[in-house]
Each structure stands twice: as C-alpha cells, then as structure tokens.
Amino acid sequence: MSDGTKILLFIIFVVSAVLIQEGNFYLYISHFLIIVISVFYLRMKFFALLNRIILGLPFILIFSASAFLSYRGFQENLLISLSILIKYSLVLLWGLIIFSDIRIYQGLKQLHVPSIFISITTLMERFIFIFKCEIQRIIRAVGIRSFQKRRFFKTTLAKSISSVMLIRGFERSQRVYNTMTVRGFDGEVRFLLGEKFGFYDIILLIIFAAVILSINLIFW
Amino acid sequence: MDDIIYIKNLSFDYPDKNKVLNHINLTIKAGEDVAFIGRNGAGKSTLLLNIIGILDGVGEIEIFGIKMKRGNLSEIRRRIGFVFQNPDDQLFMPTIFDDVSFGPLNFGFSKDEIEKKVKNVLKIVGLEGYDFRKPHHLSLGEKKRAAIATILVLEPEVIIFDEPTLALDPGGRKNIIRFIKSIKSTKIIATHDLEMVLELCNRVILMDDGKIVADGNTKEILADGKLMNDTGMDVPSSLSV
Ligand SMILES: Nc1ncnc2c1ncn2[C@@H]1O[C@H](COP(=O)(O)OP(=O)(O)O)[C@@H](O)[C@H]1O
Ligand SMILES: [Mg+2]
Numbered sequence: 001m002s003d004g005t006k007i008l009l010f011i012i013f014v015v016s017a018v019l020i021q022e023g024n025f026y027l028y029i030s031h032f033l034i035i036v037i038s039v040f041y042l043r044m045k046f047f048a049l050l051n052r053i054i055l056g057l058p059f060i061l062i063f064s065a066s067a068f069l070s071y072r073g074f075q076e077n078l079l080i081s082l083s084i085l086i087k088y089s090l091v092l093l094w095g096l097i098i099f100s101d102i103r104i105y106q107g108l109k110q111l112h113v114p115s116i117f118i119s120i121t122t123l124m125e126r127f128i129f130i131f132k133c134e135i136q137r138i139i140r141a142v143g144i145r146s147f148q149k150r151r152f153f154k155t156t157l158a159k160s161i162s163s164v165m166l167i168r169g170f171e172r173s174q175r176v177y178n179t180m181t182v183r184g185f186d187g188e189v190r191f192l193l194g195e196k197f198g199f200y201d202i203i204l205l206i207i208f209a210a211v212i213l214s215i216n217l218i219f220w
Numbered sequence: 221m222d223d224i225i226y227i228k229n230l231s232f233d234y235p236d237k238n239k240v241l242n243h244i245n246l247t248i249k250a251g252e253d254v255a256f257i258g259r260n261g262a263g264k265s266t267l268l269l270n271i272i273g274i275l276d277g278v279g280e281i282e283i284f285g286i287k288m289k290r291g292n293l294s295e296i297r298r299r300i301g302f303v304f305q306n307p308d309d310q311l312f313m314p315t316i317f318d319d320v321s322f323g324p325l326n327f328g329f330s331k332d333e334i335e336k337k338v339k340n341v342l343k344i345v346g347l348e349g350y351d352f353r354k355p356h357h358l359s360l361g362e363k364k365r366a367a368i369a370t371i372l373v374l375e376p377e378v379i380i381f382d383e384p385t386l387a388l389d390p391g392g393r394k395n396i397i398r399f400i401k402s403i404k405s406t407k408i409i410a411t412h413d414l415e416m417v418l419e420l421c422n423r424v425i426l427m428d429d430g431k432i433v434a435d436g437n438t439k440e441i442l443a444d445g446k447l448m449n450d451t452g453m454d455v456p457s458s459l460s461v
Binding site (some may be wrong): 125129133172178179184186192 | 269272274302304310312313314318321323326327334335371
C-alpha cells in the first residue's frame with residue numbers, strides 16, 4: 001500500500017465517521033467493524049494498538065465531556081457526549097492503524113501536494129526541533145550559572161533568553177541551511193518515494209469508498 | 221592540471237569583523253592530505269567555507285580548475301564534500317536514511333542506486349541497521365559518523381572536515397580518526413587536535429589571524445617549538461620528547 005493511499009483511506013474514513021448522525025448506532029458499529037476487519041487484514045498487533053489507544057483516551061474523554069458545557073437537558077447532553085466519544089475513538093483507532101508505518105511527507109508528495117508546502121512543513125518541523133534544542137541548551141547553561149530561584153528573577157531571565165533564542169535559532173538554521181546546500185539542495189526537499197501508486201491501490205480505494213458509501217446509504 | 225584547490229589573494233570580511241582572511245595564497249594538489257591548524261578564531265572555518273562556496277570572499281578560487289562562481293557551484297559541490305563541525309546541523313531529516321539519501325536525491329541518483337549506496341555507506345561508518353533511527357537520539361560519536369556518511373555517500377574526490385574530533389571522548393575520538401584514515405578521498409581537515417594531524421596528514425598549513433604563517437611537512441611544522449608557541453599552539457606530546 002502506498003503512502004498516498006493511506007492518507008486517502010484516512011480522509012475517507014474520517015469524513016464518514018464525523019458525519020454520522022448522533023445516536024445512529026448501526027453506523028457506529030459498522031465503522032467499528034471496518035476497523036476490526038482492517039486490524040485482522042493488516043495483521044496488526046492488537047495489544048500494541050491497545051496501548052496507544054489508552055494514551056489517547058484522556059483527550060477523548062475531555063473532548064466528550066465538553067458537551068456538558070452547554071446545557072440542553074441531561075439526556076441530550078449525554079447523547080452528544082457519547083457520540084463524540086465514539087466518533088473520536090473511531091477516528092483515533094483508524095488513524096493508529098493507517099499511520100502506524102506511514103511516511104507522511106512521502107505520502108503528501110504522492111498526492112501531488114505542492115512541494116513548496118512539503119518543504120516548508122519538513123523544514124518547520126526541523127526548525128521547531130532546533131529551537132527546542134537551543135532552548136534546552138540555554139536553560140541548562142543558565143541553570144548552572146544562577147542559583148537564584150526567585151520567580152521574578154526567572155521571568156526577567158526568560159525574557160532575555162527568548163531574545164537570545166531568536167538570534168541563536170536564526171544562526172543555527174543558517175548553519176543547517178549551509179549543510180543542505182553543500183549537498184546540492186536547490187529549494188526542493190526530495191524524498192525517496194516508497195511504494196508506487198499502483199493498480200492495487202486504486203482497487204483498494206474504490207472498494208473502500210464503496211463500502212463506506214453503502215453502509216452510509218443503508219443505515220442513514 | 222592536478223591542482224584540486226587553487227586560491228589567489230583571497231580576503232574575507234564578516235559584517236562585524238574585518239580581515240578574517242587576509243590575502244590567502246594556496247595550492248593543494250590531488251592526494252595531499254592537508255591539515256589547517258591554528259588557534260580558535262584563526263580563520264580556518266572561514267577559509268573552508270570559502271572553498272566550498274558558502275562564503276564569498278574577494279579573490280580567486282579554482283577547484284579542479286573550475287572557477288568558483290555561482291553557475292559552477294553545483295559541479296564543485298558534487299566533487300568536494302564538507303563535513304561540518306556540529307553534526308546536529310548536518311542531520312536534519314526525520315531518519316538517518318532520509319539524511320544520508322538527501323544528497324544523492326538532490327544530485328539525481330536513481331532509487332535503486334540510492335538504496336544500495338545508503339546501505340553500503342552505513343555499513344562503512346559502522347551504523348548498519350540505523351536506517352530508521354532518529355538522528356537526534358544518537359550519541360555524539362554516532363552522530364559524527366552519520367554526518368560523515370551523508371557526505372561519503374556522494375563519493376566526493378575531496379572531503380573537508382571541520383573539527384572532526386571536537387568534544388568526543390577518547391574512545392569516540394580514536395574511532396573517528398581510524399575511520400577517517402580509511403577514507404580514500406583526499407582529506408582536508410581543520411582542527412587543533414595535533415595528534416590526529418600527525419596520524420592523518422602529510423601537509424600542515426598553520427594559520428593565525430587570517431594569514432598563513434607556515435605551510436609544509438607535518439612533522440617539521442609541528443615540532444617547531446617557537447612557531448607553535450607564537451601561534452598559541454603546543455608541540456604535540458608525541459613529538460616533544
Ligand atoms: N558568522 C560570523 N560573523 C561574524 N564573525 C565571525 C563569524 N564566524 C566567525 N567569525 C569570526 O571570524 C574569526 C574567524 O573565525 P573562524 O573561521 O570560525 O575561526 P576558526 O575556525 O579558525 O576557529 C573569528 O574571530 C570569529 O569570531
Ligand atoms: Mg572553526
């Protein structure tokens with residue numbers, strides 16, 4: 001399965017899952033069945049999956065509890081909250097399955113997302129990481145030198161650090177850019193594409209879209 | 221025409237510091253392994269960055285007889301590799317594999333070729349099976365070897381190393397030196413690790429304050445106590461018996 005196909009499978013499923021009417025349990029169940037079948041089909045390790053679901057669960061619970069923020073009657077709220085819980089669990093599960101070994105940039109490239117966008121996101125990701133690194137370095141350096149623990153002192157320190165950070169971050173990214181240019185970088189981030197978008201992918205996508213469409217038609 | 225580097229009257233100013241390079245004249249021939257030594261701030265890194273065309277000073281530079289100018293950079297960089305001082309700058313992709321294949325992809329190698337080369341080069345630097353590790357999770361020694369792999373994979377005729385042993389522990393340092401020694405390309409190394417220079421280079425260029433103050437046989441220069449002291453260096457212990 002190509003990386004582009006995975007992204008498409010994800011999008012189709014998410015759109016369908018999010019659009020389920022509240023309380024349409026047939027659709028919930030059929031979406032869940034799709035997930036179960038996929039797990040078996042892809043021979044995924046169920047417990048590894050479970051592990052990651054548990055990590056994501058708190059967020060989903062907070063999400064669904066937010067339904068109670070506006071009051072529409074207890075039963076109504078419960079229904080909405082429950083449906084949010086289910087929908088997001090479905091999306092999370094599907095995401096975990098689909099993205100377990102995806103190479104996201106390669107996938108975007110395959111889907112002909114403009115390469116300038118991919119370049120920017122890869123570089124952004126990298127830049128954020130560099131930024132984090134530099135901050136940690138400065139904090140460590142400052143931590144060694146200053147013994148004051150007073151809060152006021154810390155905030156003024158934070159301000160001066162952040163201005164140093166900007167300059168450091170800039171210089172660092174300049175150096176990173178240099179290391180790229182000596183390796184022939186000309187503005188385009190290239191990836192070795194994984195599997196090609198082939199006949200198998202098209203069939204898979206058609207079947208998947210058909211299944212999603214028909215369960216929606218049947219149970220709407 | 222076996223000059224690989226020819227420099228005539230090269231000077232360079234940073235916006236906030238003048239004469240970082242001061243009328244440098246220099247020729248390096250194929251097969252010479254050359255060390256640039258000198259105290260911190262002598263201008264070694266600046267000179268090397270001029271050689272690879274990242275900095276653009278006043279003067280003449282020819283690499284393999286090719287004039288240094290914008291249109292020739294791609295060709296020059298295909299033939300000269302540059303391993304930067306800080307491997308964190310050089311490794312910036314999500315995985316080691318992506319990092320090592322970055323150069324070959326830019327230079328238009330085919331997919332099969334790249335996969336073969338990357339595998340091969342990771343084996344050479346002793347990082348077999350590290351393909352999908354994240355660069356920032358490696359030790360410094362491993363990072364340095366990975367950074368070298370990103371250049372080695374391009375099979376350049378000349379490789380420039382900026383402070384390859386800086387900040388390594390003794391084991392990691394020995395490891396890198398042994399490894400650099402095994403590389404067949406012509407090596408140009410900026411460093412103040414003089415024991416390494418003794419081991420790897422047959423020619424030494426001593427810089428101070430933007431100028432070349434001595435240029436010649438490694439042992440002769442490194443054993444010259446007065447010269448070394450005047451330029452803020454020490455005669456390496458293995459020579460100062
Ligand atoms: N980006 C820069 N901007 C301004 N000055 C710099 C910059 N990089 C280096 N310098 C200065 O140029 C001089 C030479 O630096 P460098 O070439 O890095 O020396 P070396 O590599 O021999 O230690 C130093 O005095 C340094 O402070
Ligand atoms: Mg330097």
